[in-house]
Amino acid sequence: MSRIILEVHVLQNVPPSNLNRDDTGTPKSAVYGGVTRARVSSQAWKRATRRYFTKLLDAGELGVRTKRVAEVLAERITARAPAVVGPAAWEIAAEVLQAATGSKVEPPKRKADSAKKKGAEEPAPESSYLMFLSSRQLDGLAELAVQGAADIKGFLKDKDNKARAKRIADTRHSVDIALFGRMVADSPDINVDAATQVAHALSVHQVSNESDYFTAVDDRNSGAEPGAGMIGTVDFNSATLYRYAAVDVDLLERNLGKGLDAEESPTTPVRRAVEAFVEGFVASLPTGKINTFGNHTLPDAVVVTLRSSRPVSFVSAFEKPVVADEFGGHMETACARLADYIPEIERAYGDESTDTWLLRIGPATQKVSGLGTEVPSLKRLVDVAGAAVADRLERRG
């Protein structure tokens, strides 16, 4: 059976910025090809992508990742059974979540102790780590909770009801859970393996971090105390980044299931998720220090590839660091590198049924224009990639 793997390759200029910093406040870096590169960690860009989804998808298609799951579920219980409110709803929610995920959901000890001392009410129960549940899973659990609300403990002692709770947490995953995965340490059988692989973004050239020394003057400064109100430094760099991600469409289909609606095509959920990912990954930007640097940029070149054997990262094209020419700039050389590298690696290792699309801007990216079918806009790119994925899924049946 042939595989369906989609890759997104991005070249993006980022002016002075600090998208993703370490504990000393310095932009992250890594050595590649013997020289230091700017690096933006995969988790930083995955979070940016996930936040971007809220612009693209209904809340019902997304998940909530929070420790305060009991409160979230309790709200839905109350919406269905208005008599069940406040701490009573929290308790029912906590019991149902415990049955569904195997994880303890109880008031955090420190908060509970301090509330007791002050004579305040017991705080809401929380899970001990971030729990990721889709909106549809929360709805399902709320339905179940309402059914057993009269005697929730007794209700969940029933084996079938407990199994139902587990099954609800294990089906109808949201788009973001299906793409980025879910780990429930106490109940590995409801874990979801992420269908995407996002690499750390690396600059195509050598980078050394710079430090901006700043002073800020107090507006109400008096003559008695001249001088700055505060001083400090902000580290930053500028980079032309190569970003890479792969989507395992087969796994995505297993995670999401086929369309449940009679009116929609069975491939619709996967197609929507792929489209959301391509758009979100291309257009999102981690928000680190963005108000300091205003580094809102979009990619100059995007290559999307659909394959049937294995994913291929093109980072090797930049192992030899790109050097700015006498007129400066890295984008043009970076594009020339890709234009040379991609046909060679495809010839040597690629599979026969590779489709490639291309979105590019400006003369600096001219060299990549021959690599695939050019599309005029991100919207169009998302569209054709989604349609091609759906088409391959349908042909495979």
Next chain:
Amino acid sequence: MSVLALQLAGPLQSWGSTARFARRTTENAPTKSGVIGLLAAAQGLERDADLSDLAALRFGVRVDQQGTRTRDFQTAHHAETDDAMPISERYYLSDAVFVAAVQGEGGLIAELYDAVRAPRFLPYLGRRSCPPSRPVELGVHADADLEDVLRDEPWRAAAWHQRRRRQEATVELQVITEPGRSGDGGGSPGDTLRDQPLSFDPRHRRYALRTLRRATVRVANPHGRPVHTHTADQRHGAPAHDPTSVLEGA
């Protein structure tokens, strides 16, 4: 017995053997559990699948380009309150290249070779965010021995790295293998590492101790150039660099 040779190259790799909780370290070379995991994932085995066939493969690795260690400091924030969650440290090897090899029965080795060329799960070098930057498979050697393959495989370091050592026509590379099942010669069984996979089941991941044998092999440097005599003279004739000597008597 056949041997499957693999190259593990990428900007970042991370091979943990004892990593737990907030501090995720990496060994200096790929672990057996990591590489067996890569092969199992390529075959599409689920995490709770029986691993005994794969775990029984004899494993060895050659350090072609050592790389440097990179520490990644990671924070996470609560989705709603935006409170900081526990921070974690992850360690990676940057810019490293390894040749790994597994030895076993011919049929299984052939299956694994096909699997890495069309992997069922996306491949990564120890951690999901570390995709390989070159094709992983190097080839199958029928009726071969692990040590011979690790000795004969060309040097896979990057060209810039090879050029940096251009004055050496051959280079010495570290090879880490496990003792042969027959106990051939024995050598000096060195240290041990808990990276012999027993189960990847997330409910109870289990690893056993494995003995490591370290040796070195010499491989040709494709960028090696003969050293000109006069430059050698210059090098040997250069005065010792001792900046503190000028401070004497100060």
